[in-house]
Amino acid sequence: MENMLEIKDLHACINGKEILKGINLTVGAGEVHAIMGPNGSGKSTLATVLAGKENYEVTRGEVFFRGKNLLEMSPEERSWAGLFLGFQYPVEIPGVTNVNFMKAAVNEHRRQNQMPELSAAEYLKLMREKMAVVEMDPAFSSRGVNVGFSGGEKKRNEIFQMAMLDPKLAILDETDSGLDVDALRIVANGVNKLKNPDNAIIVITHYQRLLDYIIPDIVHVLYKGRIIKTAGKELAREVETRGYDWLINQ
């Protein structure tokens, strides 16, 4: 089976400071990986580098996404190829409505994949269907992207966008932060509905809590820019009770 994502010895810097110091990670289709780790260990940097943010410099290593060299692709090319990043802090875009934003995104994806653009009616139908996945009020579609949304609404909007774009690999960066229990359940259920044997998910989180809903196959602990431990889902529970110190001291 072809690997979805293959990261080999990835090093990355920002403003001359090395944050990722040799990451190795392989994700196969149908798998759910969780990446945990204390603050400042490089979790968000890894997600951002994979999505292609330009102010991070990759100094060493390789990343292959569905067989293609990911590091040579622009952020939009990565999206067209099936990569999705759920932001820890979704960006507000005043003046661009949710509906226009996602319509532009969906139709660009379709153009890139040699499919005809959706008509207005087809788009609305798809949008309503996907909004239901995260129990989102259709009234949100006419509002500015994330403008005035609560923390929970922003995260729901991320999963709604994921549902619209139907990615092969979704990286969810602290999707659980700022969520109350109900919102957490709705967001996690949304993710589970989108899960299938042909796609894969990387969940980045501080807490076991989210992993009670989205059950990972493999759990990694990231510390100081390196993966220091990889195990099954029981590792998450162990981290929850024992913290990270016992791993760091190993």
Next chain:
Amino acid sequence: MSENYIYSPSVSNEFRCRVPLAGSRQFFIVDGQVQGGEKFIVPQETGLDFRLGKGETASDLLQFISVRSKERKENLSYRSRFELEESSSARILLCSHTLSSHHFMTDESVSIHLKANADLNMVVMQNEHDNSSHRTDFDVRLDAGAVLKMHLITLHGGEISNRLNIRLEGPAAECELSGLYLADGEQKVTTDVKLSHNVPGCRSSQLFKGVLDGRSLTRFDGLIYVAPDAQKTEAYQANHNLLISEDAKIYTRPHLEIYADDVKCSHGATVGSLNAEELFYMRTRGIALDEAKLLQQLAFAYQVLEKISNGQLRERLYDLTEKRLRGEFSRCSDCSRHCC
């Protein structure tokens, strides 16, 4: 719907606006000459006089389309006068176009007098070729209780200069002013506003925004003047600019002169560039960089356009702004008018 459009009958097809708005009545000013007469309008040698009687309401949107054609290439000046008597009300759209890329020079003066409790909603839309040079002096007077809403939309033009001198001369007069100017290439746009609160108890607000690309050069000079007795004045002004290229320039100078002590006034100006976080977010959703930049510019412009209360006109101007920002206007050598 087409029966709703009323053309000045004597105007030849060449000058007609291709996509008129429903419920609008159109008047043409070709090279400064008004074509045909109408109830409200008295053609002058150059320009026109528009007068609305006491208590009258002009129910249609009145569209004045001013075009420069190659029939008269020399410098041209003309004046239009709009006089709204007590408690009258009108909605007016002033469009100016050039029909070819000659070096047209136009010097226009527009005087507006709103008598007590008159109400005018005016949209000015300027779309001319790169070689045009068009200066417009707006001289505006509002009497007691008069309300003016005015939107200046400068889509395209070689050298466009709008000078506004607005005087609030009667208590409880209100003026809401907004403007959007788009410039690229070697274009120049100048906006000069002097808004005078000469009596107590008036309100004014101003929002001007610019999207500046290429090697364009723009200036904004806005003065709010509050006379010594003009207590209880409320006056606000904001000017925001988005620089798209390294070489575009904006000089902005908002200023206040306040001689009364019981007033609420504010002014501010910003100059910024595209937001990198927003661009990255859009790109991660598969919106290509150029499209993401365009969406951001449109969003910025929309905050001015959304103030236009006529929904159909607002949508039209939004579409035109999008076409303009996609660079479609600069490809037209002989058709600036047909996009509108």
